[in-house]
Amino acid sequence: MSQNYLTSAEVEHLIDVSKGSFTQEQVRPFCGFCRRCTRLSLTRRRRRRRRSRSRRQILLLYKRFRTLDKGKRGYLQSSDLTGSIPELSINPLNKRVAYFYDGINFKEFVRILAPYSPKASPSDKIKALFAVWDVNGDARVCKEDVAMVLREACGTNMMEAEVARVVARVFEACEKKIGRRIGVEGMSVVEFESVMGGTDIGLGVDFSAF
Numbered sequence: 001m002s003q004n005y006l007t008s009a010e011v012e013h014l015i016d017v018s019k020g021s022f023t024q025e026q027v028r029p030f031c032g033f034c035r036r037c038t039r040l041s042l043t044r045r046r047r048r049r050r051r052s053r054s055r056r057q058i059l060l061l062y063k064r065f066r067t068l069d070k071g072k073r074g075y076l077q078s079s080d081l082t083g084s085i086p087e088l089s090i091n092p093l094n095k096r097v098a099y100f101y102d103g104i105n106f107k108e109f110v111r112i113l114a115p116y117s118p119k120a121s122p123s124d125k126i127k128a129l130f131a132v133w134d135v136n137g138d139a140r141v142c143k144e145d146v147a148m149v150l151r152e153a154c155g156t157n158m159m160e161a162e163v164a165r166v167v168a169r170v171f172e173a174c175e176k177k178i179g180r181r182i183g184v185e186g187m188s189v190v191e192f193e194s195v196m197g198g199t200d201i202g203l204g205v206d207f208s209a210f
Contacts, residue, residue: 078095115128126197140187150163
C-alpha cells in the first residue's frame, strides 16, 4: 500500500483488520414509513455516521502512516516513530513499544494501533500490553521479561537490587490473584488477563490528533 490513496475495498478490509475498533455493523434495509421503521431509520443514520467516522479514521491513519514513513518505503522503522507520536514519546516504555512498529506495513500498522482505540475491547488492550511485557516472544511473561523492561524504562536510575525487589513484589501480587506460585516459566496470556482484569490500563492514543 504505497499509493497515495486507499480504495473503498481496502478501507473496508482494514476496518475488519482492526477487530471492531474501527467498525460498525451493517444495517438491514427498511421501508421508512411506519413508526418502527422510523426508529430503524434513526438507528441506521446513527450507524452510518459511526461507520463514516470509522472510515475517516482509517483514512486519517493512512495519512499519518505516510507522514511517518519518511523514506516513502511503504513500511515503517522504529526510528520513524521516535518523537513523532506524543503518547509514545512520553511513555517510559517507548523503546519497547516502538519495537513493534519496526518493519511494518499499513495493514500491520492498523492492527497494532487497534487496541489503542477507545472502541477496543478490554481483552484486546490487555493482550497488547501482554505483548509489550513478553520480551522474548514465548507467549509467557516471566520475571526476567519484567526485569528487562524495567531496566530499559529506567536505565541507570534504578539499581539492579531495586529492579529485583520490584519484580519480586509484582509477582507476589500476581500469585495472589491467580492463586498459584509462578515458576520460571512465567504467566500465560490467560493468567495475565486474570491479573489485569478490572484494571484501568490506560492504553490509548488520541486519534483526533491524527
